[in-house]
Amino acid sequence: MLGSCGAEETGALLSEYMRRIAPAIWPVLLTAVITGPLLAPGFVVSYDMVFVPDLSVRLDLFGVSAAMPRAVPSDVVVAVLDELGGGQLLNKAVLVAIPLLAGLGMTVLWRELRLGGWPAGAAATTLYVWNPFVAERLRLGAWALLLGYAALPWLVRGAIRLREGRGWAGFVLASALCALTASGGVVGLLVSGVVLRWRPGAYSRWPLGVALLLNAPWLVAGITHSGLATDGASVSAFAARDEGYGGTLPTLLTLGGVWNADVVPAGRGEPLTVVLVFAMLLMSLAGVWLWWRRDHFAGALVVPAIVALLIALAGVVVPGLFAQVVQHVPGAGLFRDGQRYLAPLVLLEAIGFGVATAWLQDHVRPKVVVGLTTALLPVAALPALAGGAGLHVSHYPDDWRQAKQAVAGRFIPWPFEAYRAPSWNGYRPVLDPMPRYFGAQPSIVPDELIVGGRRLGGEDPQAADIASALRSGTDPAPVLLRNGVGWIVVDRAAGGPAPDTLIRGLTKRFEGPTVAVYQVAGTPIPQQPPVWRTVSVLLAWGVAVLTLLLALVSVGRRCYSSVHLIGRGRFSWDR
Known part of the structure; x- marks a missing residue:
């Protein structure tokens, strides 16, 4: 009898554990399907996703160079973290973290909102993890932006709990992930600001100030930047586009519309896909309406979604006016690629999709079939995301390691x-990895972009000075030396004239099958940023790091407490 009771108690305890752990299994499975093939040895590099074996920590990475601080603070984070296990391991960790954090974040947010059972939550999770926005931005290599996207459900959950006085560390950590990029930081501030102020509580006044401190590195670096104005032509070049859905607005509402047609997933716009996508859109809109009827807190996510949609449409609806704004208003160039701000709309539609699934389960039988079908709809509508949305594993040439020493x-x-589109990357486009790979010393990075056959002006005056000198037909060596450049690293497979045919007095210091290194004759003039700018930027970094460390200490104490609760069988996802 006692043995029977013990077995029943053990079974009940095991069942309770499974009920609480099961919601995490689905995001893990989705993550495995998306990233599995990308975990093979090698680097996954595509467009702006450029990881190298070891990115050196340099002052210019903090945002004090003449270049626009577009990779602040993400480059510094990479340079620090790749010391732990190397750039390749960090590359894989980031790829896994994006869908996994997004899925787990939607899982915990769904529990927090109490909008339905786990099957409906699984449907919401699938749409948030598996959608065109993720596929297109992943192919574009916007890994830091996608980590902020993955943090968005955690941010909303943290803001809700913060208003109720249930801890602040989760909100701070999610804000920090959003702040890995300027655009992600803007999205995080927008969403958290609306959520916190929707129903003001005792904790609603100071968190936005903390979030601003976490965004201080890119904010201060951008404000103190004295580069060239953003080219107004970039507005039309980066404007959202129709992917076969009857216009730009329907394309954005179905969570696509990226400016680069080459990264649009295969099958997007085909008849069956269009039917499935619009069915999911109708479910999402119906779900948002049902949620609004139940709780007007839905408006806290509707408002950021509408703002995000308007930003994405600006380059299409008022391109001329927006081009003038971008060209003449400092910092407005941040919004030229408006589709990258679509994350709040994705979050809202994912939750609405889950609410609609819960309603269907209440009115259509069998419930299990309804839940499973809706959870798989996003996958059926976008099979190209399986295996990484067209990403591939590559290997840097062996002679790069030797060239770096020269x-x-x-x-x-x-x-x-x-x-460039190097052969070692299967001729797939990638932001030139050389400045990062050979970057024990800072380099001057070309920032002119060619989009649709048109060259867009850059924002770094030093890069513009060198580019002009290289096209002038005269010896550019004096201009190189004036900008502190004493070396040239040549991608031999990229074609074009050799540098010694245009620049006099070069000395070849290394030559391999794919790379060559030349030294420029003469003494480079050291380029130092203004002291006031360096001090301002580093002070902003110090404030942000201190804020983050305080949050990490709080999370560490909470994790220690949770370990004891797990041991006593009292752990809950609701924590």
């Missing part, structure tokens, strides 16, 4: 272009 100062990559 570079002993500031350099420029050759050809002096921002992107």
Whole structure:
């Protein structure tokens, strides 16, 4: 009898554990399907996703160089973290973290909102993890933006709990992930600001100030930047586009519309896909309406979603006016690629999709079939995301390691272009990895972009000075030396004239099958940023890091407490 009771108690305890752990299994499965093939040895590099074996920590990465601080603070984070296990391991960890954090975040947010059972939550999780926005931005290599996207459900949950006085560390950590990029930081501030102020509580006044402190590195670096104005033509080049859905607005509402047609997933716009996608859109809109009827807190996510949609449409609806704004208002260039701000709309539609699934389960039988069908609809509508949305594993050439030892100062990559399609990456486009790979010393990075056959002006005056000198037909060596450049690293497979045919007095210091290193004759003039700017930027970094450390200490104490609760069988996802 006692043995029977013990078995029943054990079974009940095991069942309770499974009920609480089961919601995490679905995001893990989705993550495995998306990233599994990308975990093979090698680097996954595509467009802006450029990881190298070891990115050196340099002052210019903090945002004090003449270049626009577009990779602040993400480059510094990479440079620090790749010391733990190397750039390749960090590359894989980031790829896994994006869908896994997004899925788990939607899981915990769904529990917090109490909008339905686990099957409906699984449907919401699938749509948030598996959608065109994720597929297109993943292919574009916007890994830091996608980590902020993955943090968005955690941010909303943290803001809700913060208003109720249930802890602040989760909100701070999610805000920090959003702040890995300027655009992600803007989205995080927008969403958290609306959520916190929707129903003001005792904790609603100071969190936004803390979030601003976490965004201080890119904010201060951007404000103190004295580069060139953003090219107004970039508005039309980066405007959202129709992917076969009857216009730009329907395309954005179905969570696509990226400016680069080459990264649009295969099958997007085909008849069956269009039917499935619009069915999910109708479910999402109906779900949002049902949620609004139940709780007007839905408006706290509707408002950011509408703002995000308007930003995405600006380059299409008022391109001329927006081009003037971007060209003449400092910092407005941040919004030229408006589709990248679509995360709040994705979050709202995912929750609405889950609410609609819960309603269907209440009115259609069998419930299990309804839940499973809706949970798989996003996958059926976008099969191209399986295996990484067209990403592939590559290997840097062996001679790059030797060439790196030969570079002993500031350099420029050759050809002096921002992107290339190297053979070692299967001729797939990627932001030139040389400035990061050979970057024990800072380099001057070309920032002119060619979009749709048109060259857009860059924002770094030093890069513009060098580019102009290289096209002038005269010896550019004096201009290189004036900008502190004493070395040239040549991608031999990229084609074009060799640098010694255009620049006099070059000395070849290394030559391998794919790369060559030249030294420029003469003494480079050291380029130092203004002291006031360096102090301002580093002070902003110090404040942000201190804020983050306080949150990490709080989370560590909470995790320690949770371990004891797990041991006593009292752990809950609701924590």
